[in-house]
Amino acid sequence: MNFSxxxxxxxxxxxxxxxxxxxxxxxxxxxxxxxSLGYSRDHWRFLAEMGLLGLTIPExxxxxxxxxxxxxxxxxxxxxxxVLEPYIPSAVVAPAILTRGGSAAQQAQWLPGIASGDLQIAxxxxxxxxxxxxxxxxxxxxxxxxxxxKSVVLGGASADRFIVAARDANGGxxxxxxxxxxxxxxxxxxxxxxxxxxxxxxxxEVAISADELLGAPADSLELLEWxxxxxxxxxxxxSVGVMELLYxxxxxxxxxxxxxxxxxxxxQALQHRAVEMMLSVEQAQxxxxxxxxxxxxxxxxxxxxxxxxxxxxxxxYGRHIGEAAIQISGGMxxxxxxxxxxxxxxxxxxxxxxGDSAYHLxxxxxxxxxxx
Amino acid sequence: MELFETxxxxxxxxxxxxxxxxxxxxxxxxxxxxxLRLEREDFVRWHNIVADHGWTGPxxxxxxxxxxxxxxxxxxxxxxxxxxxxxxxxxxVNMICxxxxxxxxxxxxxxxxxxxxxxxxxxxxxxxxxxxGSDLASLKTRxxxxxxxxxxxxxxxxxxxxxxxxxxxxLVRTKADGKPQESISFLLIDxxxxxxxxxxxxxxxxxxxxxxxxxxxxxxxVENLVGEEHQGWTVAKxxxxxxxxxxxxxxxxKRTLAYLKHAAARKTLRGKPxxxxxxxxxxxxxxxxxxxxxxxxxxxxVSQDEAGKDVGPVASVLKIRSTELxxxxxxxxxxxxxxxxxxxxxxxxxxxxxxxxxxDLFGNALVAHYLDWRKVTIFGGTTEVQKxxxxxxxxxx
Numbered sequence: 001m002n003f004s005x006x007x008x009x010x011x012x013x014x015x016x017x018x019x020x021x022x023x024x025x026x027x028x029x030x031x032x033x034x035x036s037l038g039y040s041r042d043h044w045r046f047l048a049e050m051g052l053l054g055l056t057i058p059e060x061x062x063x064x065x066x067x068x069x070x071x072x073x074x075x076x077x078x079x080x081x082x083v084l085e086p087y088i089p090s091a092v093v094a095p096a097i098l099t100r101g102g103s104a105a106q107q108a109q110w111l112p113g114i115a116s117g118d119l120q121i122a123x124x125x126x127x128x129x130x131x132x133x134x135x136x137x138x139x140x141x142x143x144x145x146x147x148x149x150k151s152v153v154l155g156g157a158s159a160d161r162f163i164v165a166a167r168d169a170n171g172g173x174x175x176x177x178x179x180x181x182x183x184x185x186x187x188x189x190x191x192x193x194x195x196x197x198x199x200x201x202x203x204x205e206v207a208i209s210a211d212e213l214l215g216a217p218a219d220s221l222e223l224l225e226w227x228x229x230x231x232x233x234x235x236x237x238x239s240v241g242v243m244e245l246l247y248x249x250x251x252x253x254x255x256x257x258x259x260x261x262x263x264x265x266x267x268q269a270l271q272h273r274a275v276e277m278m279l280s281v282e283q284a285q286x287x288x289x290x291x292x293x294x295x296x297x298x299x300x301x302x303x304x305x306x307x308x309x310x311x312x313x314x315x316x317y318g319r320h321i322g323e324a325a326i327q328i329s330g331g332m333x334x335x336x337x338x339x340x341x342x343x344x345x346x347x348x349x350x351x352x353x354x355g356d357s358a359y360h361l362x363x364x365x366x367x368x369x370x371x372x
Numbered sequence: 373m374e375l376f377e378t379x380x381x382x383x384x385x386x387x388x389x390x391x392x393x394x395x396x397x398x399x400x401x402x403x404x405x406x407x408l409r410l411e412r413e414d415f416v417r418w419h420n421i422v423a424d425h426g427w428t429g430p431x432x433x434x435x436x437x438x439x440x441x442x443x444x445x446x447x448x449x450x451x452x453x454x455x456x457x458x459x460x461x462x463x464x465v466n467m468i469c470x471x472x473x474x475x476x477x478x479x480x481x482x483x484x485x486x487x488x489x490x491x492x493x494x495x496x497x498x499x500x501x502x503x504x505g506s507d508l509a510s511l512k513t514r515x516x517x518x519x520x521x522x523x524x525x526x527x528x529x530x531x532x533x534x535x536x537x538x539x540x541x542x543l544v545r546t547k548a549d550g551k552p553q554e555s556i557s558f559l560l561i562d563x564x565x566x567x568x569x570x571x572x573x574x575x576x577x578x579x580x581x582x583x584x585x586x587x588x589x590x591x592x593x594v595e596n597l598v599g600e601e602h603q604g605w606t607v608a609k610x611x612x613x614x615x616x617x618x619x620x621x622x623x624x625x626k627r628t629l630a631y632l633k634h635a636a637a638r639k640t641l642r643g644k645p646x647x648x649x650x651x652x653x654x655x656x657x658x659x660x661x662x663x664x665x666x667x668x669x670x671x672x673x674v675s676q677d678e679a680g681k682d683v684g685p686v687a688s689v690l691k692i693r694s695t696e697l698x699x700x701x702x703x704x705x706x707x708x709x710x711x712x713x714x715x716x717x718x719x720x721x722x723x724x725x726x727x728x729x730x731x732d733l734f735g736n737a738l739v740a741h742y743l744d745w746r747k748v749t750i751f752g753g754t755t756e757v758q759k760x761x762x763x764x765x766x767x768x769x
């Protein structure tokens with residue numbers, strides 16, 4: 001095994017880190033949060049120009065044709081910047097679903113637009129009465145009409161299309177890539193705790209044409225899980241970047257904050273917390289790499305086990321890092337002004353997206369029972 | 373990045389598996405699997421079987437007759453040995469050898485190195501003292517130069533297998549005071565020298581592995597000094613640095629996880645295996661996940677190390693996570709034993725046991741194993757001391 005980056009991968013990381021360093025200051029990020037869009041069109045265009053919105057899209061469709069390792073590296077860098085642009089839904093999950101389950105015509109129709117940044121697609125899976133498990137979805141496609149309500153659609157506020165997961169009349173699964181402005185679609189946008197934008201999407205008698213349906217019905221659930229797993233892997237990688245930054249900032253604070261006439265970092269109780277934080281950051285990085293290795297594994301159960309291992313552990317490490325950072329930062333850690341809280345909020349949101357630590361522990365266990 | 377074992381690494385794993393299947397004697401396997409006691413000759417036998425296969429010194433460079441394996445190969449070998457219930461290779465071998473290879477005189481190398489691997493000489497480590505545990509530099513055992521000898525007086529403690537040892541490598545004070553860097557020396561002492569007394573220490577699990585070693589005017593020839601006089605601290609630090617790249621307890625963890633799954637499937641509660649009860653099932657799954665995280669952290673460190681890059685402070689603290697995980701798993705094993713867990717007949721772990729109590733794993737030994745394993749966060753630098761050291765480099769305050 002070998003974890004060294006290729007020169008090309010190192011260049012990718014360097015250029016993204018430069019972008020974050022130069023164009024993604026905390027002050028400018030605050031301004032984006034306050035804007036109506038919630039992110040920057042300029043940044044979105046920049047990501048498109050760098051080829052990153054089509055990172056995993058085949059070259060024939062205007063993308064870069066890269067794989068999970070590059071997604072890991074990109075997400076880790078975006079995590080360091082607490083980047084607000086809806087990269088994961090549109091540039092990770094939708095391409096994963098479309099490249100695997102879309103027909104040639106569907107791929108030609110949507111993938112180039114995603115890569116160029118002109119088209120955003122968000123995944124609509126969770127519902128008011130689901131707890132992460134797609135089995136519990138109530139949204140129905142019957143007689144060519146889609147009815148239901150989708151909840152916390154990440155990137156849904158700015159999406160041009162939704163990939164909607166639903167049950168058909170026979171209880172099977174379907175995925176439909178629908179126009180966000182189609183009659184019967186109502187989008188209610190809002191901001192999450194981490195300042196990323198989501199939407200509640202209600203679907204009333206939305207007419208679905210055959211060319212909007214993705215994949216063969218029998219494979220729809222696996223196609224959905226495939227897409228979700230790619231999103232989860234990206235979240236794990238992003239969390240590594242977030243944790244690295246939060247940990248580094250906490251160390252800085254320990255060195256500079258003076259109480260009782262000495263830096264608070266000279267106290268053993270806090271020093272040991274710092275070492276514990278470092279260990280969690282390292283373990284998070286390890287499991288995130290585990291997802292990069294396995295997210296495209298040909299055997300679904302192997303992929304799912306690795307993803308659930310990582311997502312369960314990353315949730316756990318993220319909580320640890322965030323809680324420790326707030327505690328060490330004292331009163332400042334409780335303020336909106338101080339950066340630590342913003343990193344922690346992203347870590348919490350990552351845990352609560354597409355299955356939290358507890359959900360993935362149980363998913364892992366049932367996978368172990370069925371595919372030992 | 374190459375995130376899977378290469379075909380060469382897989383082939384090596386297979387080679388080790390075949391070796392273990394063919395050459396590990398059933399009697400040894402049985403004893404290890406059931407946590408029965410191994411005697412000196414059991415370890416000697418196993419070392420010789422490995423050596424006869426041509427694998428002398430998995431951790432040594434080829435120049436000294438070692439295998440020249442890289443860290444990945446060593447990891448695979450270690451894991452497979454654990455999973456096959458092979459006896460462990462004596463850790464002291466991998467302490468004294470690198471020291472002699474690096475600091476030994478040609479005469480010392482010629483005299484000692486060839487006899488180490490097959491345990492023709494059994495070595496033990498004389499570092500800790502009653503007043504020098506984590507604070508090793510405060511050691512008091514002194515060696516005074518008199519002509520062609522050092523006269524050694526003092527006491528060592530926690531000396532594992534001193535009662536089986538032919539030789540002890542010792543840190544001794546050759547100057548009454550001064551910085552440790554300028555007053556400590558590294559000596560090789562023949563355990564048969566007059567004036568040495570070994571007194572057993574019975575551990576918390578009733579077992580005799582540890583000892584106190586007393587030195588009363590023990591004469592040690594000056595040619596048994598390793599490195600320069602008063603420079604023993606450098607040698608000791610080199611040895612600790614060598615220990616750092618040890619295997620992160622992966623083999624132990626994997627074996628213990630296998631035990632846990634086996635036990636949880638075998639024991640029942642209200643007609644259902646414990647493995648199907650959430651309170652057991654969830655914990656085992658968490659262990660499995662944490663172990664994966666730990667393994668990949670270990671692999672990342674190894675990969676960086678082999679690429680010649682600075683591995684940073686994480687290498688020093690791999691032991692912290694590993695030992696926590698080990699202890700948590702031994703705790704669950706004890707719990708899985710259920711009411712029988714309280715039973716403990718130490719003699720049932722001996723080779724000559726003929727009583728009626730089953731000497732098998734789940735019939736005995738699990739509480740003892742849990743208690744014994746409290747040691748791993750204490751020896752080789754306690755968790756707290758490790759954190760003290762590492763946080764200094766993190767914070768540079």
